[in-house]
Amino acid sequence: MLEGLLHLLYPDVCAGCGRLLEEEEKEVCKSCTRSFDAFSGFGASEAALFEALRRSHPECPPPGSACVLYRFHKSDRLQDILHRMKYGGVFRLGVFFGRRLGEMVADGGRTPGFDAIVPVPLHRLRRIERTYNQSEVIARAAASVLGGEVRTDLVLRRKDTLPQAGLSPVRRKRNVADAFVPSGRPAPRSVLLVDDVLTTGSTAVAVMQALETAGAGHVSLAVVALATA
Ligand SMILES: [Zn+2]
Known part of the structure; x- marks a missing residue:
């Protein structure tokens, strides 16, 4: 504090x-x-993220590629800092983590690049309350490393969902069901979705599905931290 x-x-x-x-x-x-519990490299981080998504969403195909910087534990220093980034209006922390995330995705080097980099949308009322969307700040900083256009016009968040923290996995899935819809603009072929923390992955999966519905053929995922149960 x-x-x-x-x-x-x-x-x-x-x-x-x-x-x-x-x-x-x-x-x-x-x-x-x-002190952060960092993944040793792109490959290890991708394997951990695939495994987390496979466990929570066995019915969904995995993203094209996946990248995460840190494992996040309850009450560790990273959690404090990410909380401050999200709710404390500390914009520059989003830039700090976004650049690092961009560098790690670039290290993976499997794709020639992304046609679009898409942050998880925040409902407009939450955006007013928090003044900015932390995922968008992270996405813009990652894009400054990777190149590629940041697109916030492809997916809309039409429901102001309850905060996912504290909900059971089943309630989380229900909470985000139908929350994200394609805007009607066609998505380019290769898209990188960016978020701050992945817990059960319900939000990421819902946005990836909306991007696929919008026409994206290859959706990859990059997040700053993976929460462990
Ligand atoms: Zn310090």
Whole structure:
């Protein structure tokens, strides 16, 4: 709490521990960054994300490729920082994580590039409340590394769903069912969907399906953190 306040007042302090940042550090200090449970590389991260989706959504085909930076544990420092990014209006944290995510996707190097990079849409009322969509900030920062156009006009969020945190897996699926619909604009062939945290994957799966309905032939997924049950 105090660290969060300090970060808002003095942006040159670490968003995790509140310590003054060294010149070469951005947003999060090296010591906090080292405390994150990071995947060793693109391949390991893709395998973990595929496995999480297969467990929670065995009926759905896996995404074309998948990438995740960190494993997220309850009450660890990363959770605090991601919470601050989402609800505390700390826009630059989205840029910090988005660039790293873009670099990891680029390291995977399996696709020639993406025709579109799509953030998970936030309902407009939530956007007003939070002032920005953190997934869009992450997507724009990832796109600055990867190239490709950020498209927020392909999928609409028509229901303001309950926050997924705290809901059972069955309720989560029901909560997002029909929440995302194609806008009617044709999606390009190869799309990268970007989000902050994947828990059961219900949101990501629902948006991927909407993108496929809109005509995308190859949808990949990139998220900052994978929550473990
Ligand atoms: Zn720190």
